[in-house]
Amino acid sequence: MSDLLTSDDTALIDLSIGLEDGAPSEPTPPKIDAFDHEAGAERLAKNLRQLGHDVEADDFPDGMGLAWEDLEVIPHAGTHLDAPWHYGPEVDGEPAKTIEEIPLEWCRGNAVVLDFREMVPGEEISASDLEAALADLNHELSPGEIVLIQTGADELWGTPEYLTQFPGMSAEGTKFLVEKGIKVIGTDAYGFDKPFAAMGERYVETGDESELWPAHFAGREVEYCQIEKMANLDALPRKTDIPVVAFPITIEDGSAGWVRPVAFVEEREMEGEA
Template sequence: MTRLIDLTATLDPDNRTKLPPHLAAAAGVVAPAIEYMHPAEAKGRDEFCRYLGCRHEDMPYGEGWGAEMLSDMSSHCGTHVDAPLHSGSASGGAPARTITDIGLEELFRPGLVLDVRPWARPALEITVEMLESAMQAAGRRVQPGDAVLIRTGQERYTLSDPEFFLQPGMSRASTLHLTQLGATILGTDAVGWDLPFGVMARRFKEGGDPTVLWDGHKAIVEREAFIVQQLTNLGALPASGFMVGFFPIKLARCSAAPARVVAFVD
């Protein structure tokens, strides 16, 4: 019997208020703003009557309908799949694909969890050596076509915790190590794939080297893969022997889309 394990974070507009003030402008990445219309309340009743040309007293069971209006929502909201276009206009020597260029068969892949928690540290790089140690612990190496899910432990934090934004991050070298082994989907339980923005900005300011800026994502320019961020519930998975479906909304010509990510575990 197959168990379905949801790896998707809930898009709750209440989370927008938990962002620190300096990140308030990024609220659309956390969750959409949602206007709720309940069938028993005025907005749901008024909408029903407006569309159907009736009065409140005419409504069946005395109620309208439930509906919601979503706004201020990024294509990179919550658990989402990055298309190659997010990293640059080219990927692997070809024009970068958008989210609607990716076939469903490319988004249903064998999963491999690499648990780097014993070695990874806040706001520091996840190294190739850490990935190799995690593969050894998992008892399986990355194989061509794998979806590699990096378990950093960040899912234990909420938006109210400062540690949420101090994730261990992947670098160009560690990202390319996985794609060169054949991984086509790269997932993480952290808010971002790379080191925190502040850490990258400081490294650039100190050394003047632009290659330190967003180098994990920029590695996709060299070798195509799809990055998935803000996964949850990785602790419910075995290290391997399961399939994962990453099913993004079909947003035409976009660089990413929110997705429902589900593991299929026998």
């Protein structure tokens, strides 16, 4: 891992989706108000005048100050890591961790990509589905690995269909992975559970409360974090032993934090894929 971090022959693969103003794939899209350099000069000059200094925007070199953005955004927009606190106040009777309490050790390790792109949107990924996918890879999970669920939904980013066209994890599947020692599970879909519409329809049909966010609520029994809205899993040259780092931003008492997962692979592997 250390060699991959520093080698000039390492390819870095971005596995994230960023924050976008008004994105149609977000039910609560970010609002981004951008200020260019001229507007920045006006605002900086105003700040200095409020401090008692006689400064105008034209006094800045070329009349330009600093560009920046004002954001109105929830921590569950874009690629983010959900903390156990998101699922409930306790995990197996113990206080649930908020995002700033997540051990950094959980957020780096070798990733395993399990491919469920052939599943029907709205279906649940069961423990037996996970076992079959692992058997296809001839891989046995080890504690500390990061499991990435590939649905192919990231190809729909930028469209409303992104919110509805993906399979989701089941409660039993989530528990199965965590009981194998997995602390971080990622997905390239909008959500970790099946889509909202599928959950609502099944609950109305059955009256069974277990249809509502079952994978999330499994986190009230077993401790884990999930990364939602990942991307580019198809760019990875293999499905196992992929070094990944995914450190979240800390937000005081936060239920989640934005994260930019990055995979490290040797350039020659990428060339072999080309």
